[in-house]
Amino acid sequence: MTLYDFLMLDTKEQMAKIMVSGTLVTHLHTKTSSFALYSIHTFFVELEYLKEPETSNQEPILLRKRIFKSGNEMEKYVDVL
Numbered sequence: 001m002t003l004y005d006f007l008m009l010d011t012k013e014q015m016a017k018i019m020v021s022g023t024l025v026t027h028l029h030t031k032t033s034s035f036a037l038y039s040i041h042t043f044f045v046e047l048e049y050l051k052e053p054e055t056s057n058q059e060p061i062l063l064r065k066r067i068f069k070s071g072n073e074m075e076k077y078v079d080v081l
Contacts, residue, residue, distance in 0.1 A: 003043045003069065014065070018045050026080050033063065037077055043069050 001021070006014060022038035022045065029035070029051065036047045046068070050061040066073060 001041055003067070006040065006043070006067065011065075014045075018047070026077055028077060028080055034060070035076075043067060044074070046073065 001017070006017065009017060018038050018040065022040045025037040025039050025044070027034065027036055032051055034049045034051050036049070038045045038047070044067070046064075046066040047062060048064040048066070050063055068074075
């Protein structure tokens with residue numbers, strides 16, 4: 001799958017593709033967010049979640065999804081890789 005093919009999917013299909021075909025590279029935690037970095041073929045997808053849901057049985061809340069090939073977006077992961 002190319003980056004273009006991935007971008008043509010709707011959000012639900014993208015999330016399914018990440019879970020089925022993506023390889024979890026690493027997790028990163030800050031005071032307010034948790035990040036999961038996935039690799040899919042030739043690009044990366046970063047999922048940012050609210051660190052602590054309001055209740056313990058609540059699903060994590062996705063704040064942002066970033067898609068990139070490389071570059072500055074990878075810098076925050078240098079220390080954890």
